[in-house]
Amino acid sequence: MVEEILRVEPQFFGSQVQHTSIARKAELWQRIVDRVNAVGQHPRNREDNRKRWNDLRGKVRSMVSRHNIAVQKTGGGPPPTPPEFTSWEQEVFNILHPQGLAGVAGGMDSGKSNLNY
Numbered sequence: 872m873v874e875e876i877l878r879v880e881p882q883f884f885g886s887q888v889q890h891t892s893i894a895r896k897a898e899l900w901q902r903i904v905d906r907v908n909a910v911g912q913h914p915r916n917r918e919d920n921r922k923r924w925n926d927l928r929g930k931v932r933s934m935v936s937r938h939n940i941a942v943q944k945t946g947g948g949p950p951p952t953p954p955e956f957t958s959w960e961q962e963v964f965n966i967l968h969p970q971g972l973a974g975v976a977g978g979m980d981s982g983k984s985n986l987n988y
Contacts, residue, residue, distance in 0.1 A: 872920060873927065873959045875903040880966055931963045933942070 876883065879899045882891040884935040891899075900917045908914045915923070941951040958963060 872903065872907050872923060872960050875906050876924060877962060877966070879903070894924055927959070927963050928967065930965065931960050934960070935964070 877919075879902075881887040882899060883896065900921065904915065904917050904920050907920060934956070936953050938951060
């Protein structure tokens with residue numbers, strides 16, 4: 872499934888997302904469903920595949936989040952090792968972009984209370 876999503880990544884998440892209609896996205900999801908069902912043993916519908924994709928994204932985000940929290944902890948000792956991704960987890964991570972997971976480097980956290988007006 873990840874491979875199929877990578878084929879249409881610009882239309883779902885990248886540079887073409889604003890120019891992709893809802894109908895076109897539905898068509899692309901159906902194509903993904905058809906290809907996944909062609910190789911899988913258990914047929915899945917569009918919602919099953921979307922949920923699976925969201926679960927995969929959540930797993931990768933969780934792995935990165937746990938790493939980012941460990942990096943920010945104080946105390947001595949060696950720094951934590953980055954998460955070890957499987958090949959499909961690495962592909963999902965590449966789609967999500969580091970800015971979407973860890974924030975923009977040099978950016979400001981608007982939730983902090985010490986803002987100067």
